[in-house]
Amino acid sequence: MKVNEALLEHLEKLAKLGIPETLRPKLLDDMQKILEYMELLDEIDVSNIDETYTTVENINVLRKDEIKKFENVELIKENFPNKEGNFIKVPSIHGAKEKR
Known part of the structure; x- marks a missing residue:
């Protein structure tokens, strides 16, 4: 999967963030590296490993x-x-306006 400006804008809207223009190139690069790492993990054969729900x-x-x-209670109030x-x-x- 390729991370591009359109995906970043979509995620920005969903998360209700305002990402400054100066941070966008680094963020795009970091997100791409994270996804590439996840794709690398997908290639690992875990078919012979028992499922683990907890380590403890x-x-x-x-x-x-x-x-x-x-x-x-009165002190708080x-x-x-x-x-x-x-x-x-x-x-x-x-997000509703306060009723007065």
């Missing part, structure tokens, strides 16, 4: 799910810059 033989150790009362009533307000993660 651990069992999952889960803690008991218990509710713990947090005592400093006092120090939070944007609040409404008993709630703290944070920026939307969906």
Whole structure:
């Protein structure tokens, strides 16, 4: 696969990045080298190697799910810059305009 300016622009749009013109040539070169390395790895014969899911033989150790009362709620609310009533307000993660 060849990395070109069109692919870089597409990835830039998907990732919502603004890549400066000065960095584009190096980024294109680096991305091409990464893909070439991945293609090299694809050529390795692993048919006689057992699948490995983890390198460490651990069992999952889960803690008991218990509710713990947090005592400093008022301190957090006092120090939070944007609040409404008993709630703290944070920026939307969906890009919607804040309702006033």
